[in-house]
Amino acid sequence: METPTIDDTATRFSDPTWEVKINSVTNPKAVLANVSLSFGENVSSGTFSINEDPDTGTFPSYDDSVEIFVNGRRVIKGKIKGITSQITQSGLRKTFTVLTNITTLQEKVVDVKNKDFNETGTLEKDRFNAQQILNEILGYIPVGTPALDPGEIHLTDMTLLDAARTVVNRLGNFKLFWNQDTDLLELYEFGKGGDASRQFEKGVNILDLSITENRQNKVDKVTIIGPNIEERIRKIVVTTVEPDEDGVRRITFTINDLRPRNIVVEGSQRAQPTYEEQGQIQVLPEDMGIPALQSGPLQGFSRWPIFPLAEKIGNRRDDIGFRHPLKTLIIAPSTFSQITSQPQIIDKETVKVIVGQAPRIYFTSSISAFVDNKKVGIPGLGQTALEVLTQIAWFRGAIRVTYTRSGDCPQVSVGSGTVERTITDSQYQIIKDNIDLQGFDNEQEVLDLMQERADAEFKRLNRPNIGGTIAVFGDETVDLKNTLVVANQNLDIVRVVHNFDRGFITTVTVTNEIFFKAILRNRESDRSAARVRLQQRANANFKIGFDEVEVDQEKVTQKEEDFQKRLVNAGLIYSALQD
Structure with a gap:
């Protein structure tokens, strides 16, 4: 709406009427000096005086409720927060400063249970948007609050007003506004046109105008730069063996990459198999189909296979004796698990890693055969399938390394020209961790947010800054949340001052x-897990089993005696063969 043409001789400007109510009662002695209306922490205030001796006069007190009316319209409501006694050549008086009730939000601090929101690692479902946070700290959702995620918020030891301002500053072009009718906080978004549009005119109601259009800082191109991309790498490494400072041969490998860190070394490993034998059955190598030796001191005897590198079983020399067949054999799966290692930083792109102990993958060998029942003392005719473990050994498993590397810094640009600005912001962190099926990759999301930030910053910096003050004949209807048309542009009113020193003059700042303050608003949640997550594998065991059978113990004993006789006849002592 346009401000109507005003008669500057009207008494409402040259001699305005005001009314100061203290605790709902009009005080006829109050002389109004000024009223200043501002957003948020710039608390709106009013000043009036009572021209009486500060020592003997009758005056209101601190925290008395005050309402100030100008030409019948209430312009401010609050409480007395400041009192100044004055004795000057111009007279005796006390001056009172009234602040709106937004000061109630400066009297309390944030409850300790509501001091931290959206910390790193918070799951998406547990994040709080601005409406939820303000509701937690204020007990209500201010009108005009968007449901945006303000990111990680820490409000320790803050007053309610400072806490609300901290949240709002993360949302964009919003300011805190105190509604004097409801005594509640609201949010007002600049650049949206306001509740009403005013227009002042030269030669009609403008007394003084000072508006500056500044193109010095007009920017043609804006580039948003994030920190180095963090990428999680996993690969099988080629190792070498070389002596350390003490001459001990060590397994080593080298990582050549950009700032390798958070290094985890794993080896492919399989634990020793576990087994159970059928202790009631004894078999000789010949029972399992192993042919007899044709020469040497053991001529005529069968010998179990020899594996020099075997562990526990299979490495005994000239083993020709009895063994028990398997009842069960359990072989665990091979998995990658962390092994001890010692990284040595050579330079920012090279790390040498010394492996503590070689990873082992255990394996087994066995002989299977159908054995005549009568040979091993199993009742009945026919044959029984038996399996004898002949070797437990291991070979070195593969070694893999997982580490974080630094990639290039992501950049997003808007515009082109000679005047450029860059904004480097660490909040735009891209993390790539695709080493397993439950990987994490926020690259596209962060690039989208950077683009949003670049567009908004370009919009802000690619136009001239226009602002200043306009003084007009007093107009008590001018208020915050209004815009003012200047040079065909809607400018937001950020401050209104009604001054009554010499008549009634209203000055607005536009x-x-x-x-705009853009932030990374979402998906902080899974980053910590993404940095350390390792592949999950099934932990199933491989197990084979054999049916347990009954044996004729007399036949078993007879077989042992026959074998001993064969040894004696051959001039051998069985125990000597085990050395």
Whole structure:
């Protein structure tokens, strides 16, 4: 709406009427000096005086409720927060400063249970948006609050007003506004046109105008730069063996990459198999189909296979004796698990890693055969399938390394020209961790947010800054949340001052500035897990089993005696063969 043409001789400007109510009662002695209306922490205030001796007069007290009316319209409501006694050549008086009830939000601090929100590692379902956070700290959702995620918020030891401002500053072009009718906080978004649009005119109601259009800082190109991309790498390494400082041969490998760190070394390993034998059955190598030796001191005897590198079983020399067949054999799966290692940083792109102990993959060998029942003392005719473990050994498993490397810094640009600005912001962290099926990769999301930030910053910086002050004949209807048309542009009113020193003059401060503050709003949640997650594998065991059978113990004993006779006849002592 346009401000109507005003008669500057009207008494409502040259001699305005005001009313100061203290605790709902009009005080006829109160002389109004000024009223200043501002957003948020710039608390709106009013000043009036009572021209009486500060020592003997009758005056209101601190925290008395005050309402100030100008030409019948209430312009401010609050409480007395400041009192100044004055004795000057111009007279005796006390001056009172009234602040709106937004000061109630400066009297309390944030409850300790509501001091931290959206910390690193918070799952998406547990994040709080601005509406939820303000509801937690204020007990209500201020009108105009968007449901945006303000990111990680820490409000320790803050007053309620400072806490609300901290949250709002993360949302964009919003300011705190105190509604004097409801005594509740609201949010007002600059650049949206306001509740009403005013227009002042030269030669009609403008007394003084000072509006500056500044193109010095007009920017043609804006580039948003994030920190180095963090990428999690996993690969099988080629190792070498070389002596350390003490001459001990060690397994080593080298990582050549950009700032390798968070190094985890794993080896492919399989634990020793576990087994159970059928202790009631004894078999000789010849029972399992192993042919007899044709020469040497053991001529005529069968010998179990020899594996020099075997562990526990299979490495005994000239083993020709009895063994028990298997009842069960359990072989665990091979998996990658962490092994001890010692990284040595050579330079920012090279790390040498010394492996503590070689990873082992255990394996087995066995002989299977159908054995005549009568040979091993199993009742009945026919044959029984038996399996004898002949070797437990291991070979070195593969070694893999998982580490974090630094990639290039992501960049997003808007515009082109000679005047450039860059904004480097560590909040735009890209993490790539695709080493397993449950990987994490936020690259596209962060690039989208960087683009949003670049567009908004370009919009803000690619236009001239317009702002200044306009003084007009007093107009008590001018208020915050209004815009003012200047040079065909809607400028937001950020401050209103009604002054009554010499008549009634209203001064407004206007701006087209965008108070934009973009942040990384989402998906902080899974980063910590993404940095350390390792592949999950099934932990199933491989197990074979054999039916347990009954044996004729007399036949077993007879077989042992026959074998001993064969040894004696051959001039051998069985125990000597085990050395």
